[in-house]
Structures are given as C-alpha cells and as structure tokens.
Amino acid sequence: MSEVVTLTIDDKMVSALPTKSVLAAAKDAGIDIPTLCCLDGLTDRGGCRLCLIEVKGNPKLMASCVTQVQEGMAVMTQTERVQKYRKMMVELLLAERNHICAACVMNGQCELQSMAAKLGVDHVRYDYICPSLPMDASHERNVKDPNRCILCARCVRVCDEVEGAHCLDMMGRGAQCNVITGMNQLWGQAKSCTSCGKCVQVCPTGALFKKGTTVSEMQKQQDFLIWILDGRDKKIWHWAR
C-alpha cells in the first residue's frame, strides 16, 4: 500500500494516491470539474483547458488533468476567474467551427452542448468563423464531419492507445488543425482503419458519427473503454459466458 496524500478541493478534505491527478481525485470525491478532452482510459492531454483550477499560493492556473495531487494542496475549482474563463473558452469553441445544434446528429447528447448549458453560455460574443470543411462519408460505417470537431484528440488517442491502429491523427497547425485518416486519405481508403468504431464512441460532439443516423439520433457509449482496459489489466483475453 503506497502512501496517500491529503488535500482540500473546494474546502473538502480529499485523499488520493500520490500518482493521481487533481481531476481524478476530484472525480472520486464527487466534485465535478468540467472537461472536454479528458476521458477515463485515455492519456491526459491538458488541451481543452476547461479543467483549469486555482491552487492556493500559485498565481498560475493549472489544468487539473495534468496536475498531480500534493500533500496539503488547497485547490479551488469554482473561483470567479476560472468560471469566467471556462465560459469564454466554450464560447471560443462554439465560434470556431460550425456548431448549429438544431441540425446535428448529437443534438441533446452532445458534450459541448451540455457543457455550454452547464456553464451558462447563453450567447457567443465572438465572430463565428464557420469555415466550410469537407465531410468524409467514404467509410462504410462512419462519417467524419470536421465542422463539428473541437480538436480534443480523443479519437486520435483511442485509435492509437487502445485500438493500436493509429489510423487517425492530427494535421495542420492552429485553426487549420484537422483530424485526418490514414495518410490524409479518404476514410474509406485508409487501410489502417480497422472499422472498430471506438473513435465514434469517444467523440464528444457530432464530428464522428454512425452512418444512417439523423438529427438527435446518435447515441454514444464511452464506458466500453473502462471494460477494455480493465480486462487488459486482468489479462482477460477471451470473454466466456
């Protein structure tokens, strides 16, 4: 049994293993820190910056998913400053691409949409950029719509780390970033794709969805990741009834 550290998150005493991130410790303690790029079972990326927290004695904001817990740490997750910034960041995400919920397969189940609702984003004060990006429906089962993408790279990570195919990756820089399939081929022609569909399930928005779904129909299940990784941990390679 390794030692346990004790810290306070929002004035609540929390204990956690020293290898845990603040985000994980908070989750275990039932404290909600918003995040869009983190997902149980994938490596932490620190990219969406929604999980920013304030730590007492440190003027800088830290991403809780990549901040390890420390003994005696005093974490504040809901200060005025981080709440304001989270709202602004969601606004930036909404303005960045094309998030018209009424015409989206994920309407009602979308993580970005519910995040915006949770944080109270009722309007966007920035210019809508709305780039017109080509969709890719060449795959037999899945469709990629980069216009809905928030570049969280969950699909890239699950394809690489869990499926091991590394068919998906990121191309370009800054606002020109895009998730590509294969060597920037059409998805249907990317030979490295195993058609496992994990990427579709982990996508927080309607950027990846099953063919044949229409507005509000797409349901995603993300707990499969835990089952896979738990099985791997226990070395269960064959599932028997």
Next chain:
Amino acid sequence: MNREELQAMAQAELDQQQKFRCRILVCMSTPCISSGATAVQEALVEALKAGQLEAEVETVATGCLGPCSRGPLITIKAEGKADVIYENVSSDMAKGLVDKHFKAVSVPALDKNILPSDIPFFTKQMQIVLADSGAIDPEKLEPYVARGGYTALAHALREMSPEEVCQEITKSGLRGRGGAGFPSGLKWDMVRKAAGEKKYVVANGDEGDPGAYMDRTLMESDPHRVLEGMAIAGYAVGAEQGYIYVRGEYPLAGKRLEKAIRQAERKGLLGNRILESPFNFRIDIRMGAGAFVCGEETALMQSVMGRRGQPMPRPPYPAHKGLWQSPTLLNNVETFGNIAAIITKGAAWYASFGTETTKGSKIFALAGKVNNTGLIEVPIGITLREIVYDIGGGIPGGKAFKAAQTGGPSGGCIPAQFMDVPIDYESLGKLGSIMGSGGLIVMDETSCIPDVAKFFMEFCTDESCGKCGPCRGGTVQMLRMLEKITDGTADKDTIPRLEELCLMVKEASLCGLGQTCPNPIYSTLRYFRDEYEAHIMDHHCPAGVCTFSKKL
C-alpha cells in the same frame, strides 16, 4: 588529440597566418551572401591573381561583422596599418581595392565605401559571444583553435569537476538567453543532480521571431563556440549525447554546424575520449520543419524525438524528464556561446558586466527604422537610447522615435519615455515587455501601433499549434478584433472585450507561446491606448497607415 597537440595546432595556424603580409576578410554570412559576397570574394581572388599577390595576401571567408544592411562587407587587415572596413562592396571594385591597398595606387572612388571602424556602432559594443564572428573562417577548425578555441573544454576536463563547472556558471550570473532568463547555473545543477542513467544536452537554435537572427549568425559565424559550450555542458551534467535543433529555414547554419561537428570529431574534440580524457560526447543535428512553436522547449523535445511538435504540460520539467524521459539540459545556442568565455576568463570577469540581476552581454538584432541595422552585442544594462541613437545611428530622416518592440511576438513595445531605463530581464518585464531572444524593432512616428499589434497577432495565429483551445481560438478572435480596429469597423466595446480575451489567453494557455502572444496587444494598450481609441472613435489613424473601409 591532447592538450599539447591542441596548442601545437593553434601555433601552426598562427604561423600559417604570419606567412601572409595582408589578409582580406570577406563576410560570408547569409545577409552578405544574399547581397553578393560570393561574387566579391571570387573577384578579389581573381584580382589578386592578376596582380600576382596570392602568395602575400590571403582572402578569408568569415562570419558576420554586424552592420548587415551595408553588405557585402570586407575588412582589409594590412601589416602595420589600421584595419579598413568597406561597405556595399561589389565585384567590379575588386581591382581597385587590390590596387589601392597592395600596389599603393590612389583610388579615390573607393573612399565613399569606407565604413569608419570608430563609429559608435562598433565602439559601443562589447563582444563576448560574437568575439570571433567576422574574424575567423567558420568552415575551418584551426582559426577557432588559434584564437583559444577548445582550451576552455580542455581546462574543464582536466582541472574542474562537473560540480565546479556548474558552480562557475552559477557564479557568473549567466541567465538563459532564450528569453525567459532562468539562471543557467541552477538549471545545470538541477540536471547534474537529477537521477538518470542517460542524460541529454539540447541546444535550441529554433529562433523564429520576425526580424531576429542572433542564433543564426552565431551558428553560421562561429559554430565551434556553440559545440564547445555544449561539450562543457555535457561534461558538467553527465550527458554523452547532445542535439542541436536548427531551424529549418537556416540551411547554411545546418551545413556549417555539420562541417564543424565532423572536424571536431576527426580531431578528437568531440566523440569518444575527448582530449584523451574519459569523457565522451557526441552531437547530432536536428533540422526543424518550420514551426515557430518548436522553439518552445517541450515542443522542441517532441520534435527532436520525431513526434509532432506540440508543447506538453509542465511539470515534469525537462531537467527531470525530458528527451525519452531522461533528464535533459535545454539551453539556447547563445547561452552555450557564453560558456567557453566564462570558463576561460572566469566567472568574476563575466559577472563584472551587466546589472545587478543580469550579467554579461546580450546580442540584439537591431531592425526597423534606424540608420544602422544589424547584429549587435551590447553589455546588459545599456539603455535603449544608446542602442537607437548611438549604435543605431538615429532614425532616418530625423523622424521622432515612437517605440521599440522587443522580444518578438511574445514581447511588447517600449515607448519613448522609457528610453533611459537600463535594459535587463527585470526592467523590461516591468515595462510589460520581455528581453526575449533579442529581436529589437525600432518604430518611428510613421508606424501605426494597432497595425504593428495586428502584424504580430497574424504571426501568432499562423504559428499557434492548435493543441489548446484558448490559443487556437483566442488568437483568431484577437486578430479579428484588431482587423476591425484597423479598418474602422470596430465598436466601442471592442477594446474591453479585447483586453478580457488577452488576459484569458495569457492565463489559460498551455505553453509559453499562448501565454505570451497577447503581450504585443497588452503592452500597446497600456502605452498607446489613445491610438486605438482614435481608430475606433474618430476613424482616424494618427500615423496615416490604416485605410478605413467604412467612412463615418
């Protein structure tokens, strides 16, 4: 090679140089090559041949002299006479030059091209890192050795323990020249103490600030100095492998470094058993592919490892977990350029220059609206006024100084009222700018400040890596707001919204690029708010640069 052989090599080179009565030094750094130095050198060789002077006069291709806008530059070093520097030399002047200096024929037409060597541009500088730049042939090992090269490495390997080397660097007060100014000795000591079987030394030569070319010049003009500094660092921290990350746009620097590494390896100054000591150190070059963000240390390490150059969250810091999870010492090439001088001349000597908090000298790339643009190395603590009016020779056309932009897209603008503040890391930080890697762009009254801010924001928008949301989306929106301000379509809420967004991007971004990219806007809003307001309220650009699409 051992120490005695190193001294013998130096002596042999000096003897070789003595054989010539005169030497003509032709600057062969990128700015001079692009203005025709190669042809000048060829013409000079031809003219010497025609005058049967090849045995007496040597032409040497050297590194950068400094006043780059006046190139091609040549220096004529004649025995018993003062050096004469010529500017804007063309190949048809070669015969005249040879006649004048070696045949005692009077050629009055050449006098207008003489650049006096006692002008403040030269006399106000203090060259530590660039001491050999412009004096030696960067493509050869011997001239560097003849000027005392690699003796610092030999001294460190023989007479100092790694701990003592780190202490010496700490005592010298040297701080990271990449921009942030972290005390180098402290960083070296951290890596030295870090547990790890394998350690690495990385030199950051990925300078991408618009208008800045300090690192390029150093790598092109004196590659061995960088290698020596890295080898000393490798000895001090216990690393056997070094990498130089060279910006993709610097092919000449890459070529010369490659050549220098091979030369040093052949002579046993790099590689196995350096100078017959048990210390091994290899250096490899990694060429970048043109991303500005790869100058950020974590992104640079990703790129060295062959991955997508995107920053990683810190901690863990490179000093603990860097390349392949091993402790890694990452310094700017200019920092490594200082090492040999500190070891040779001592920490106390180095610490005698500079201000209380910052020691030594700093290279700046002086650009913009000044008479003498070019590369300068000045003691830290010099004032902006001295740089602009003495070294820079003032502003063309007698126009008024408006601001100086330091630190590139991560820095800010310093207005005229702070021209007499001594420059160091702290004072620039207080003024809302940064020392940065050393870009210094001077602006006169004809420069429009929101337009300048827009230029830097365009750069940051292009160069944002896209990993984190605040920087990726924020730069686009900040640029949009600046575009609206400069074309007259902004409303009065734009400034508060811009300020709010600047602060968010600054505090919420993942890496240094995102955290500092609002600085050009932030600092100009602090000193030149009236200009922004004039654009918005009066649809008027005080500098007369912006044209407004919508009339009032």
